[in-house]
Amino acid sequence: KQEVTQIPAALSVPEGENLVLNCSFTDSAIYNLQWFRQDPGKGLTSLLLIQSSQREQTSGRLNASLDKSSGRSTLYIAASQPGDSATYLCAVRMFSGSARQLTFGSGTQLTVLP
Amino acid sequence: DAGVIQSPRHEVTEMGQEVTLRCKPISGHDYLFWYRQTMMRGLELLIYFNNNVPIDDSGMPEDRFSAKMPNASFSTLKIQPSEPRDSAVYFCASSLTGSEQYFGPGTRLTVT
Numbered sequence: 001k002q003e004v005t006q007i008p009a010a011l012s013v014p015e016g017e018n019l020v021l022n023c024s025f026t027d028s029a030i031y032n033l034q035w036f037r038q039d040p041g042k043g044l045t046s047l048l049l050i051q052s053s054q055r056e057q058t059s060g061r062l063n064a065s066l067d068k069s070s071g072r073s074t075l076y077i078a079a080s081q082p083g084d085s086a087t088y089l090c091a092v093r094m095f096s097g098s099a100r101q102l103t104f105g106s107g108t109q110l111t112v113l114p
Numbered sequence: 115d116a117g118v119i120q121s122p123r124h125e126v127t128e129m130g131q132e133v134t135l136r137c138k139p140i141s142g143h144d145y146l147f148w149y150r151q152t153m154m155r156g157l158e159l160l161i162y163f164n165n166n167v168p169i170d171d172s173g174m175p176e177d178r179f180s181a182k183m184p185n186a187s188f189s190t191l192k193i194q195p196s197e198p199r200d201s202a203v204y205f206c207a208s209s210l211t212g213s214e215q216y217f218g219p220g221t222r223l224t225v226t
Binding site for chain 1: 118147156157158159162170173205207213214215216217218219220222
C-alpha cells in the first residue's frame with residue numbers, strides 16, 4: 001500500500017527566504033505526482049503536476065522535482081512571501097490499470113512571516 | 115468556468131439525520147471524485163465516477179454512505195443516518211482525463 005510522508009509538518013520562515021518542502025513515497029511505481037496548496041477553510045488548488053517520466057516542473061516561483069527511484073519529491077519556493085502561507089500537500093497517483101486515486105501526504109503547514 | 119461547485123458550504127445536523135452533499139463538476143470533465151478530510155486521517159478518497167458510472171467505491175466507509183451521479187453535471191453524497199464521527203470536510207473534485215484534479219471548496223459537516 002502506497003504511503004506518502006511530508007516532513008516537516010510545519011515550517012515558519014521569514015519573508016524572502018527560499019525554502020524546500022519534502023515529500024516521500026514508499027512505492028516508486030507512480031503515474032504522476034501532484035502538489036497542492038490548501039488555504040484555511042478552503043479547497044485544494046493544484047500547483048504543479050509532474051509525470052513519472054519528468055524530473056521537474058516549474059511555475060513562477062515554484063519548482064517541483066521528482067526522483068522516482070528514491071521515492072522523493074521536493075517543492076522549492078523562491079523568495080517566499082506572506083501570501084505563500086498555507087498548507088502544502090503532495091499526492092501520488094499509482095501507475096496501475098484504471099486507477100485514478102490520489103494518495104495524499106498529511107501536508108506541511110507553511111507560515112511566512114512578514 | 116466557475117470551477118467545481120459544492121453545496122452547502124457548511125452543514126450542521128443532529129445525529130441520526132440524513133445529510134446530502136451536492137457537487138457540480140467542471141463542464142466537460144468526465145471524472146468526479148469524492149474525498150473526506152479529517153485531522154486524524156487526512157484526505158481520503160471515498161469514491162470516484164467516470165462518465166457517471168461509479169468505478170471504485172472501496173473508500174466508502176460504511177453502508178450509511180452512498181453516492182450517485184445521475185448526469186454529467188451533478189453528483190450527491192448521502193449519509194444516512196449520520197453520526198458524530200462523520201464530522202469532516204467533504205471535497206468533490208473533477209478531472210478531464212482522470213489525471214490532474216480540480217477541487218471544490220468543500221462542505222464542512224458537523225454532526226452533533
